[in-house]
Amino acid sequence: MSEKCSAANKGIFCAAVRANKQLGQRFYRLGLEFSGAGAEVFANFKPGQFVELDVSGTALPPAEAIPEDLVDVSGRKVLLRRPFSFCDVTAKKNKTFVEILYCVVGPATLRMTTLAAGDSVSIIGPLGNGFWVPESKKRALLVVGGMGAGPLEHLAKVFTADYPDMEVIAFAGAKTVKELPFEARLDEISQQLGFSLGEFAKYGIESLVATDDGSAGFAGLVTDCLSEWLGKSDLAGENMIIYGCGPEQMLAQVAEIAKDKKIDCQVSMERMMACGIGVCQSCAVECRVAGSNETVYKLCCEDGPVFESREVVF
Amino acid sequence: MNKDVDISVDFVGIRLSNPVLTASGTSGYADELADFMDVNSLGGFITKSITLKPRKGNATPRIVETDSGMLNAIGWANIGLDAFVEEKLPVLEKLSCAVFVNIAGETIDEYVAVAQRLADEKAIAGFELNVSCPNVEKGGISFGTDPTQVTEITSAVKKVSGEKILMVKLAPAVTDISVIARAAVEAGANALSLINTFTAMVVDIETRRPVLANKTGGLSGPAIKPIAVYLVNKVYNEVAKGSGIPVLGMGGIRTASDAIEFIIAGASAVAVGTANFIEPGCAIKIIEGIKKYCARKEIANIKELVGSLEVS
Ligand SMILES: Cc1cc2nc3c(=O)[nH]c(=O)nc-3n(C[C@H](O)[C@H](O)[C@H](O)COP(=O)(O)OP(=O)(O)OC[C@H]3O[C@@H](n4cnc5c(N)ncnc54)[C@H](O)[C@@H]3O)c2cc1C
Ligand SMILES: Cc1cc2nc3c(=O)[nH]c(=O)nc-3n(C[C@H](O)[C@H](O)[C@H](O)COP(=O)(O)O)c2cc1C
Ligand code: FES
Numbered sequence: 001m002s003e004k005c006s007a008a009n010k011g012i013f014c015a016a017v018r019a020n021k022q023l024g025q026r027f028y029r030l031g032l033e034f035s036g037a038g039a040e041v042f043a044n045f046k047p048g049q050f051v052e053l054d055v056s057g058t059a060l061p062p063a064e065a066i067p068e069d070l071v072d073v074s075g076r077k078v079l080l081r082r083p084f085s086f087c088d089v090t091a092k093k094n095k096t097f098v099e100i101l102y103c104v105v106g107p108a109t110l111r112m113t114t115l116a117a118g119d120s121v122s123i124i125g126p127l128g129n130g131f132w133v134p135e136s137k138k139r140a141l142l143v144v145g146g147m148g149a150g151p152l153e154h155l156a157k158v159f160t161a162d163y164p165d166m167e168v169i170a171f172a173g174a175k176t177v178k179e180l181p182f183e184a185r186l187d188e189i190s191q192q193l194g195f196s197l198g199e200f201a202k203y204g205i206e207s208l209v210a211t212d213d214g215s216a217g218f219a220g221l222v223t224d225c226l227s228e229w230l231g232k233s234d235l236a237g238e239n240m241i242i243y244g245c246g247p248e249q250m251l252a253q254v255a256e257i258a259k260d261k262k263i264d265c266q267v268s269m270e271r272m273m274a275c276g277i278g279v280c281q282s283c284a285v286e287c288r289v290a291g292s293n294e295t296v297y298k299l300c301c302e303d304g305p306v307f308e309s310r311e312v313v314f
Numbered sequence: 315m316n317k318d319v320d321i322s323v324d325f326v327g328i329r330l331s332n333p334v335l336t337a338s339g340t341s342g343y344a345d346e347l348a349d350f351m352d353v354n355s356l357g358g359f360i361t362k363s364i365t366l367k368p369r370k371g372n373a374t375p376r377i378v379e380t381d382s383g384m385l386n387a388i389g390w391a392n393i394g395l396d397a398f399v400e401e402k403l404p405v406l407e408k409l410s411c412a413v414f415v416n417i418a419g420e421t422i423d424e425y426v427a428v429a430q431r432l433a434d435e436k437a438i439a440g441f442e443l444n445v446s447c448p449n450v451e452k453g454g455i456s457f458g459t460d461p462t463q464v465t466e467i468t469s470a471v472k473k474v475s476g477e478k479i480l481m482v483k484l485a486p487a488v489t490d491i492s493v494i495a496r497a498a499v500e501a502g503a504n505a506l507s508l509i510n511t512f513t514a515m516v517v518d519i520e521t522r523r524p525v526l527a528n529k530t531g532g533l534s535g536p537a538i539k540p541i542a543v544y545l546v547n548k549v550y551n552e553v554a555k556g557s558g559i560p561v562l563g564m565g566g567i568r569t570a571s572d573a574i575e576f577i578i579a580g581a582s583a584v585a586v587g588t589a590n591f592i593e594p595g596c597a598i599k600i601i602e603g604i605k606k607y608c609a610r611k612e613i614a615n616i617k618e619l620v621g622s623l624e625v626s
Contacts, residue, residue, distance in 0.1 A: 010349050012593070054592065077382050079535055081592060124594070272375045274384060275591040277350075279342035281362075281391045282377040297370050297391065 010126055010277070013038035017119040018097070020112075026067075027181045028113060029087070030100040032121070042098060043091035046130030047155035048245075048268050048306040052081035052276040053100075054122040058111040066110065073107050081124065082108045083273050083301075087150035087199075088157065101150040101181055127276050128305050131155050131243055131266055133163065138239045141263075142200075143226055143254050144172040145246020149181045151268055152245050153199050160203040170200045170207035171229070173222025173250070177215040222246075223253040230261055237262035244268070244309070252314035265309035271300040278302040286313040319608040321601070321616045323357060323583050325560055326479045326504045328412055328439050330357035330583060332601045333616060334573065337564050337587035338363055338416035338442060338483075339388065341594075343402040344409060351595035357583055358412035361402070363444050365417075366424045368394030373527035378516050383537030383566075384588060385514050387528035390418050395428050399435075407437035414481065418444040422467050430474040440479025442562075443471060443503075446486075446510035458485040458510075461497035472502030481505035481562060484549070486538075487512050491545050492552040499557050506554060507562035507585070509542045535588040539566030543579050550580020550621050568596065570603020577604075580621040 015038065019031035034042045056078045060066070066074050088099040104110055115121065131151070133140075140159060142152040149172065159168045174180045182197050197207040209217030210225040218225040226242075233240075242265040244254040251267040258265030271283035283300035288311055295313055298304065323330040335358040336347075343361055344353050353359055371391025378385050393401065398415075406413045415438055419425040425443060432438055445458035445467060457463045464482065472480055482498035484491055486509035495506055511532025516525040524530065542565025554561045563581030567573050568589040576584045586597045593599075604616070613619055 012350065012595070056592070076379075078379075079382055079588075079592065080379050080384060272377050274377045274386070274588075275340075275594075277594060278346045279340060279594075280377070280386070280591055281339075281371060281388045282374075282386060284371060284374050284376060284391065286373075 009041050010124065011037075011041065013041070013123050013125070014120050015098075015123050017115045017121065018117055020115050020117075022113075023181065023183050024178055026104045026179070028102055028104070030102060030112060030115060032098050032100070032123075034096045034098070035094060039091070039094055039096040042089065042096040042126065045086060045089050045098065045126045047158055048085065048130030048151045049126045049128050050083045050085045050276070050305060051123045051125030051127060052083055052273070053112075054081045055108050055111045055115075058121075059114050060111055061114050065113075067104070070104070070106065070110055074110055076107045078108045078111060080274055081276065083127075083276055085151040085154070085268075087153040089154060101147070101153070103147045103181065124276060128301055129303070131268075131306050133166075134241065134264060136239065137166065137241045137264070139167040139169070139235055139241075141226065141240060141242045142168065142170040143222060143242060143244040143246070143250070144170060145222060145244075145250040146174050146179060147181060148245030148247075148268065149199070150245075152243060155243060156200050156203045156205050160205070168205045170197065170205055171210065171222050171226050172197060172207055173210040173212075173225065173246070175212045177211050180209065180211075180216070221250075221253070223250060223257060226254070227257055230257065238264075241265065242309075248314065251309070251312075255309035255312065255314060258309055266306050267309045267312065268305045269300050269307055269312065270305065273301055276301045287311045288313060318614060319605050319616075320614065321604055321608060323616065325358075325412070325583060326440070328479065330412055331355075332357040333577065333581075333583040333604065334597050334601050335360055335414070335562065335583060335585040336590060336597055337585035338444065340587040340590045343398075343405060345405045347590075347594055351598050354410045355598055355601065356411045357601075358414060358439065359406070359409060360414045360442055360585060361398075361406070361416050362392050363390050363416045363418035364392055364395055364398050364428055365390055365419055366395050366427050368392065368397060375526055376528070376531075378525045378531070380514075380516060380533065381537060383533050383535035385516060385526060385531030385533055386511070387526045387531035389528065395431055399431065403435065403437060409437070412439040413437055414440050414442050414479070416442040416444050416483070417471070422470050425467055426470050426474055429471045429478075433474055433476040433478055438478060440481055440505070441471065441475060442481045442483050442507055443467065444483050444510070446483050458483075458494065459488050461493050464494055464497040465501040468498050468501035468503050479505055481507050483510055484508040485510050486541060486545055486565075491549055495549045495553040499553060499559055503559070505560050505562060506549060507564065508549060509538070509545055509565045512538060534566070536566040536568060539572060542566060543575050546576055546581050547579035547623060554580065555621060567600070568592075570600045570607060573600050573604060574607055574619070577616070577619050578621070578623050580623070582620050
């Protein structure tokens with residue numbers, strides 16, 4: 001993973017649904033199973049890469065299960081595939097198991113909630129470039145905003161397996177505790193530091209929680225939590241690396257902090273995507289050209305979704 | 315069962331192995347699709363719009379989904395003529411299917427310059443003039459809605475395009491599409507392609523702003539298919555049939571049945587656009603489906619199907 005890792009052998013695959021578990025009001029974990037060629041291809045799926053899921057033929061939930069704010073959009077026919085990252089990948093002999101952590105925000109994700117064991121879904125992937133680990137880093141800081149948890153949870157797993165000497169700390173933020181995409185119950189989320197989020201604790205990774213309303217952990221933005229923490233850190237910036245995934249505003253602030261503290265930083269960007277495979281040009285991300293004032297548009301799906309934060313014009 | 319069916323098409327003297335192409339801007343420069351299909355199995359391939367100079371394109375969001383369709387406002391983001399010749403042409407040269415280069419520009423001179431540079435390239439079967447793009451400030455659709463300008467641009471490009479097929483791509487939202495089609499044909503176009511997208515808008519009611527950074531975008535996908543079929547039929551009846559000019563039909567094609575509708579309405583060949591995003595490689599399934607249909611209907615040559623709409 002020290003090299004930028006791009007998708008090899010991408011294609012259209014069929015995945016079998018194994019589970020679709022609700023966590024809190026709006027979050028679900030969708031468990032999928034690949035066999036055959038898909039098992040092989042997705043065994044090498046890197047944290048931060050993504051797939052395009054086709055749920056256009058998936059049924060809507062019954063009317064009473066549709067959140068009020070989504071009633072109007074729920075009837076919209078889904079045409080395009082939707083991009084998702086994996087939060088977990090487990091390769092076994094001849095089978096690869098993956099999980100998608102998703103939030104219900106519109107017609108496609110609403111339909112996803114009705115997927116059940118025994119169903120199958122069409123998936124294009126693996127797509128894009130995932131996170132990578134430069135040499136000489138001793139400490140990795142994972143900064144999660146809301147739905148950004150998925151790829152960083154996967155990254156945490158890879159760190160534990162392949163980088164035993166790396167010190168890893170996760171920072172997770174949301175507006176309020178109910179909007180944290182984790183399984184932990186309120187009473188389990190510590191008000192302070194500690195092994196609070198099960199998803200990271202299972203890899204032995206400490207996590208700090210920040211909520212805008214102070215309903216759990218640090219009261220304020222996750223980026224303020226990060227800043228404060230870095231203020232007390234003893235390690236030189238060049239020995240650390242920040243990985244960010246979440247809303248763009250958060251990523252912009254993470255990029256500022258990283259620049260300020262001279263810490264390498266990679267961010268996973270999101271764009272509306274029509275194809276995910278580099279043919280439609282819909283997913284432009286404005287990037288600086290090193291050594292000039294010029295900017296270019298790179299493609300989130302092909303050149304990203306993970307970019308070095310210093311490159312991105314927020 | 316299919317061996318007696320001939321679905322190859324004579325398209326202005328060029329033999330297409332079948333009537334299915336991929337539409338401009340929806341399949342890149344062909345190499346991107348290699349993981350999903352054998353591009354050589356297509357009847358032909360149409361590149362993204364090429365402009366004289368590279369273009370960055372519009373700010374994001376550039377797309378938004380709508381009911382059975384999508385809006386795009388890419389803004390001709392492309393690598394420009396020089397990089398196209400250097401980087402993409404060598405890839406296209408290796409293709410055995412017919413390759414069409416879609417040309418766009420802000421001025422007539424820009425169209426001419428691109429056509430002139432490419433006129434001797436053996437890899438290219440023809441040009442598709444994009445005079446119908448709704449997503450740029452200058453050029454594009456402003457040419458394609460005015461018959462006088464269509465005449466000017468078509469005849470200017472015709473002068474420099476040598477033996478290449480010259481196809482003009484028509485905008486759908488005009489008072490009478492046949493007037494524009496006729497202008498193109500009289501100025502030297504030897505094929506017509508239609509339709510490009512419809513200018514459209516989606517409003518975010520929370521912010522009261524258009525969702526697209528460009529404010530408006532072009533509507534494509536299944537939502538536009540019945541209008542596209544109608545316009546193809548109209549242009550076929552009123553212009554193409556009489557002048558023996560083939561029509562390349564497109565707009566919302568996802569399945570073989572969709573494609574066959576266009577062919578019956580008068581298209582000699584069809585192009586698949588938005589559907590490539592959902593199922594890259596669906597063009598191959600469409601080709602198979604057309605063969606099966608012909609076999610079932612005992613159509614020995616697809617020519618019999620073109621414009622075979624019964625209205626009596
Ligand atoms: C590379 C990548 C990885 C992603 N990984 C995950 C993931 O692991 N889990 C997850 O829950 N979501 C993820 N997303 C976001 C996910 O694709 C969208 O939430 C989904 O497409 C919404 O579809 P919908 O039909 O339910 O809602 P829509 O009606 O399409 O969207 C609902 C709202 O979300 C916004 N939105 C939708 N898609 C995007 C996008 N791509 N970027 C920014 N805003 C968007 C829309 O503007 C709209 O306001 C990822 C997106 C990208 C680009
Ligand atoms: C994302 C996108 C980009 C497009 N880019 C171009 C382009 O560069 N030049 C062009 O002539 N048409 C372009 N088109 C129009 C298509 O070639 C086609 O005419 C139109 O989308 C209708 O077909 P469809 O409904 O099958 O997509 C584009 C369409 C889409 C959706
Ligand atoms: S989503 Fe189509 S090019 Fe990136």
